[in-house]
Amino acid sequence: MDTAEIRRRFVDHFERNGHQVVPSASLLLDDPTLLFVNAGMVPFKPYFLGQETAPYQRAVSVQKCVRTLDIEEVGKTTRHGTFFQMCGNFSFGDYFKPGAIEFAWTLITSSVADGGYGFDPEKIWVTVLHGDEETKRLWQEIAGLPLERIQERGKLDNYWNMGVPGPGGPCSEIYFDRGPEFGAEGGPEADEDRYLEIWNLVFMQESLATVRAKDDFDVEGPLPAKNIDTGMGLERVAFLLQGKNNMYEIDEMFPVIEKAAELTGRTYGADAADDVRFRVVADHVRSGLMLMGDGVTPGNDGRGYVLRRLLRRAIRSMRLLGYEGRALEQLLPVSLAKMELGYPDLRKDWQRISQVASAEETAFRKTLAAGTQLFDNAAEETKSSGATVLSGNQAFALHDTYGFPIDLTLEMASEAGLTVDEAGFRSLMAEQRQRAKADAKAKKGQHADTGVYREILDANGPTDWLAYETLETESRSIALLSGGASVGSLAQGEVGELVLDRTPFYAESGGQAADAGVIEFDGGKLEVLDVQRPVRGLVVHQVRVLEGEFAPGSALHAKVDPEWRLGARQAHSGTHVIHAALREVLGPTALQSGSFNRPGYLRLDFGWTQSLTPAQVRDIEQVSNEALRADLPVGWQYMTLSEAKDWGAIALFGETYDDTKVRVVEIGGRWSRELCGGTHVDHSSQIGTLVVTGEASVGSGNRRIEAFTGVEGFQYLARERDVVGELTGLLKTQPDDLVGRVNDLVERLKSTEKELEKVRLAALLGSAGEIAAGAQDVNGINVVAHRLDGAGGGDVRTLALDVRGRLPQDRPGAVVVIGNADGKVAAVAAVNDAGQARGVSANDLIRALGPLLGGKGGGKADVAQGGGTDASRIDEALQLVATEVARAGGS
Structure with a gap:
């Protein structure tokens, strides 16, 4: 049974049993506590934490996941992998233990003909939390499991929590006995290689107050509603059902190993060291493909660094296997052919993915050529001195001057029988970076303690948000906070957070800055400094008291600055126009990877592997302004996410969208269709003007365009005109002749400097005779x-x-x-x-x-x-x- 079929059967089984099918979230889910989605329950985390109300009682998903903590172990064992898929079914206050156990048992033991996986019930073992007699009894009653195949284990193995205060509960794990050739008898307690875990059923039933360790926590009390969170490892089930010994040999991965063997002339299974490299290639090529598919581009920090490391480890492993050619262009298509069966968007994005991968391989080949010889010299120097540790200075020089990543230096040092002074390297890196600024504002939206906001939302309901409809409204205060706690008043000059029952203010999101304006009350006025949504449905205003003393209870009048909003609308619509112009000039693979806009200014980041020529920048600017002159209509409508994709709407990588309703903004019909919640003009001509002011790199494979819009665009052009006027006056020439005149002056200056250099050098050498004589x-x-x-x-x-x-x-x-x-x-x-x-x-x-x-x-x-x-x-x-x-x- 191939992996795609295993995935399909899982989803079908739970859909037939009333579960809402939820597509896999992006690996780049907006969660500042995670670099990547690393578990199937992560997209549902706000529901389990009580930050949001689940829109369904039952759900099923097959979630893409990436874990990179054990990246050095990949290939050395057959259990470590970076990308994996977690099949899960979830209940939010609906069914509990009996339902979860019955659903799981039915799927894994039903015959293949009946839509199940056909596992032999006699080879199934389960574990439960020590003392959980209820779960033991349910396994006996529902599955008919004998007590000898139900083992009790402690909290470290069979209690689940998030590592922080919040929901938790006992879990029951399902194991498959692979047979005596894989280890000792005695169940999971005896040997977890022979008895392989395939599914974990978590019974969330308790609220934890303090979590000191996985098995050390305080239970605050029962949860208001009991929830189910399960996870079945797709790759583990696949290699069991396909009769393989490990995940690297399943149908989604082994073709890459076969291709690597063909390219290198080596044989998988013939040499232990080679086998490690083959497995690294198979894992990292697939992981790299999936990360690039979700919009990650190689870089030197964060997610980009993880991708760069994966791709470069794969390339270097191929070189160690004896292949000196371009590896990724040979291997990625093989992985694509398998992974697109479950993720068809990969094929749609293939041109962009292959461009990103090609650029990274080109860059790394240059790095290897320059750095390997230098490393070899440094290693030889270290060994000849009798030392066994490569100095931090040497590691830093390889990194800083030649782009050699420290993990590559560590690997090569290990292969050479050396270690690296990592502490010294880190110290030098810290000195170089000097990242001392800790801007609290940059942490907006991070999952701090949102409990106080959730309480406000639960007590009062969602904010009546009127940003699309009006610029001012009468309001009343719902809550006033300072330092995360409720306060009775704010004196003049003080800053706090104000929650209104209704608001016309746009809360920062989708790259658009929050509105500015004032909130008036009897006897005073508040300045709105910022507007955020700490939990979905609740709008919170950061305010400063300009006049009077503010206390909740008085009637309020909230007013958005109309000039600010107009400028914001122009800039946000301008961002969409620039994005469409980029795709028209450069091609459909030039896709936005991030943006920011405020009144009069925009910047747009997009995936591209080389700098733009001046002609391309001019073309982008011209196409944009032609769209403004055409007075294209700007409109928006709501639809499901799947409908929006079918309609050709573009979604921003890493953003999370509600499949039940998304807002699609279009400019000029099909010319520009994007998922967007921002505010926009009604016709493109209202943007006024678009003036591109710069284009630059913001990391490998990423470029940034900046531009001014509206009045600010005209002001920029006016300043440019004034500069040209001053220069033509100084140089006594016409604007059309200005460049030629300046070029002439530059050439004359260079010639004069050369002559002066000759005179200076002659004077210097003229003294040499006198100096020698002395x-x-x-x-x-x-x-x-x-x-x-x-x-x-x-x-x-x-x-x-x-x-x-x-x-x-x-x-x-x-x-x-x-x-x-x-x-x-x-x-x-x-x-x-x-x-x-x-x-x-x-x-x-x-x-x-x-x-x-x-x-x-x-x-x-x-x-x-x-x-x-x-x-x-x-x-x-x-x-x-x-x-x-x-x-x-x-x-």
């Missing part, structure tokens, strides 16, 4: 020690070499010149052949002077150079030259 005799060696203030390293080296050339070549000679410019000291030593024969070395001279100058340096016996930061000891260093020459040259 050489000091030190034991028969001509020694010159000269100070050259105001000179940098290049001039110092030029003078030192010229002076050495003017010394008599039949006598030993040594020259040291030390310069000082812009707070930096540069020193160069030059020794002729006769001087070297007497034992004088330029390298030794520089090394001796370095500590005095606050630096270091080196080179060869004939020429060496160094630098430092302590100019106060230059004269002392010059005096040391004669001493060092005398010591080296003997008497």
Whole structure:
């Protein structure tokens, strides 16, 4: 039974039993506590936490998941993988233990002909929480399991909680006995390789007050409603039903191994080390495909770094298997052919995915070419010194200068029998980044304790949100908060959070900044600083008291600043226009990955692997303004998410949408259709103007366009006009001739600078003869020690070499010149052949002077150079030259 069929049977089974089919959420679900969705219940977390009310009582899903904590173990064992799929059924206050057990038992043991999986009931074992007699009895009654195949285990194994205060409860795990060839008898307690867990049924029934550890917590009391959360590992069931020994050999993964074997000429199963690499390739190629499918692009931080690491580990594993060609373009299509059966959007996005992967492989091949040799040199140097630890400085240099990721350095060091000073590396990284700013505002929307907001919502219902309908309304206060707690009043100048029964203010979302405005009350006025939705349905205003003292109870009049809203509408509609223009100019793979807009300004991030040409930027700007001139109608309507996708609407990667109702904004019909909850103009001409002000990289595979709209766009153009006017006046030319005139001036300036450089160099070298003539005799060696203030390293080296050339070549000679410019000291030593024969070395001279100058340096016996930061000891260093020459040259 292939994996797609296992997935289909799971969903069909629960749909027949009254469960709402919920599509897999994106791996990039908006949850700041998680880098990626890592469990099937994550999309339902707000329902279990009580932050939102579930729109259905029963649900079934097959959720994409990624876990990367054990990424180094992938391939070394057959149990660790980064991407996996969790089949789950959920009950929100509906059925409980009997229903969950019966549904699971029926599916796994029913015959294949009847739509089940056909597992042998005699090989099924279960575990329950120690002392949970009810669950033991239910397994006996419903499934007919004998007591000897029901084992009790402690909280560490059979109690589920989220690791924080909230819901929790005992769980019952279902195991399949693979047979004596896989381990000892005795059930899961004896051997979890032989007895493989395939399904976990969680019975959420308690509210936890404090959670100190997985098995150490305080129970506050029973939950108001009992819930069910289950998880069946799709890959585990697949390899059991397909008669394989591990997840790497199932139909969704093994074809990648087969392709890798074909490309490398190696055989899977013939060599243990090769097998690890084959499994790394299979896992990481599939995980990379799914992450790119959900909009992740390789980068140096967060999600982007995880993807980069996965792709680069796969590429390097192929190289270790002997394949030097481009690997991803060979392997990703194989994975696509299997994964698109369950996730058809992958095929639609294939062009973008393949472009992102190709760009990353190109970049990594360059990194490998430059960095591998440097690593080998560093490793050899470390070993030759008798050490076993690669220094943090060396690891940092590989990372900072050549883009070698630290995890790759760690892997290569391990293969070379070395370790890495990770603490030293991390310390240097911390010094470089200096990320000291902890802007509290950046944490808006994070899951802090939302309990107080949930209580307000439960007591008063959702806010009557009127942002689409009006700019002002009469309101009354529902709650007033300060520091997360209810307060009775706010004095003039104080800041707090105000919840209204109704509001016209737009709460920040979808990249659009919150509205500005005021809330008036009898005897005073509040300034609205920010507007957020900490829980769905509740709008919270951050306010500052401008006049009077504010206390809840008085009648309020909420007023959005109309100019602010107009500017916001122009900018948000402008973002959609720019996005459509991007796709028209660059092609359909140029998709938005993020945006921000406020009155008069917008920025749009999009997936693209190379910088745009000036002509492309001009074309995007022109297409945008042609759309404005065409006065395209702007409209919106509500529909289901599946209807919106069928209609061609574009959804932003990583955003969460309600499948029961989404808002689709269109500009000019099919030209621009996007899922969006923002405020917009009624016709494109109302945007006024769109002026693209910049295009730049914001990470590998991601670009950003910035633009001004409306009055701000005209103001930007006016400033540009004024600059052109001033320049034409200064240069006494016409605007059309301005570029040519400036080019002429630049060329003349460059020519003049070259002539000046020649004069300056001639003057510098003109003094060389006089300096050489003043050489000091030190034991028969001509020694010159000269100070050259105001000179940098290049001039110092030029003078030192010229002076050495003017010394008599039949006598030993040594020259040291030390310069000082812009707070930096540069020193160069030059020794002729006769001087070297007497034992004088330029390298030794520089090394001796370095500590005095606050630096270091080196080179060869004939020429060496160094630098430092302590100019106060230059004269002392010059005096040391004669001493060092005398010591080296003997008497």
